[in-house]
Amino acid sequence: MAESQFAYVTFIRTTMEKLWQALMEPEFTRQFWFDTVQESEWKPGASWRILKPDGSASDSGEVIEIDPPRKLVLKWRNEMFPEMTAEGYSRLTYQLEQKGDCVKLTLTHVMEKADSKYIKAVSNGWPIILASLKTLLETGESLKETRRWPEGM
Amino acid sequence: MASMGADVDKVFKALAAPERRLLLDRLRADNGQTLGQLCTHLKMTRQAVTKHLKLLEEATLVVPIWRGREKLHYLNPMPIHEIAERWIGKYERGRLRTLSELKQKLEGENDG
Numbered sequence: 243m244a245e246s247q248f249a250y251v252t253f254i255r256t257t258m259e260k261l262w263q264a265l266m267e268p269e270f271t272r273q274f275w276f277d278t279v280q281e282s283e284w285k286p287g288a289s290w291r292i293l294k295p296d297g298s299a300s301d302s303g304e305v306i307e308i309d310p311p312r313k314l315v316l317k318w319r320n321e322m323f324p325e326m327t328a329e330g331y332s333r334l335t336y337q338l339e340q341k342g343d344c345v346k347l348t349l350t351h352v353m354e355k356a357d358s359k360y361i362k363a364v365s366n367g368w369p370i371i372l373a374s375l376k377t378l379l380e381t382g383e384s385l386k387e388t389r390r391w392p393e394g395m
Numbered sequence: 396m397a398s399m400g401a402d403v404d405k406v407f408k409a410l411a412a413p414e415r416r417l418l419l420d421r422l423r424a425d426n427g428q429t430l431g432q433l434c435t436h437l438k439m440t441r442q443a444v445t446k447h448l449k450l451l452e453e454a455t456l457v458v459p460i461w462r463g464r465e466k467l468h469y470l471n472p473m474p475i476h477e478i479a480e481r482w483i484g485k486y487e488r489g490r491l492r493t494l495s496e497l498k499q500k501l502e503g504e505n506d507g
Contacts, residue, residue, distance in 0.1 A: 245427075247460075247469070248426065249460055249469035250458075250471055250473050251455045251458050251471050252473045252477070253455075348458070350460065369473060370476075372473060373477060
């Protein structure tokens with residue numbers, strides 16, 4: 243199969259609006275996403291970047307589809323590791339659905355390339371970021387190890 | 396206390412059968428397979444695989460994603476990750492990893 247993909251599903255006891263906000267707003271992402279912020283006008287075709295605490299971009303791309311608070315699709319390329327940047331753009335999709343008192347968050351990350359190094363690398367990062375996001379929204383505190391940018395990265 | 400999201404009883408029940416753990420192993424080795432692909436080289440009927448996949452999907456350990464008419468199955472590590480978060484403290488994690496690496500080295504790559 244000429245693509246690499248991962249899919250993650252987690253249930254978070256929160257509202258669609260709050261989760262949507264947490265996925266993109268700096269005061270949330272700084273807490274659960276290694277002290278990073280995202281920069282975008284959040285409309286189709288707008289550029290999109292993740293900025294590290296030092297202000298440089300770790301990832302960049304553009305907004306493909308945005309339907310608040312249900313669906314966001316991003317074109318996404320790593321900007322930190324040349325061999326991953328060379329793989330080109332991946333596609334990230336967040337889907338939010340209300341399920342009882344929880345919101346079901348489905349995240350898929352796909353690269354149109356077999357054995358993508360980048361998809362393999364992000365597959366190590368997503369579970370801890372999503373676990374921290376869940377903990378933050380449910381308890382008010384994110385997981386400690388996700389509050390700082392990892393040293394040496 | 397954070398919620399355990401997907402019904403935690405369903406997760407443990409889904410993990411409590413060797414056939415279903417084998418299916419998860421297959422997806423871990425090659426993520427995003429169709430039912431047909433999962434059935435090859437397995438000593439299970441297609442009906443049995445379908446039944447096991449249904450339980451794995453209900454526990455969200457397997458996530459189905461449609462590509463055209465093909466239903467692809469993906470391993471979702473989040474429920475297991477959440478169980479680990481609940482009972483393993485962040486200071487124990489490093490020590491447990493060291494022990495687990497030592498175990499793997501001594502026993503070879505076979506998981507028990």
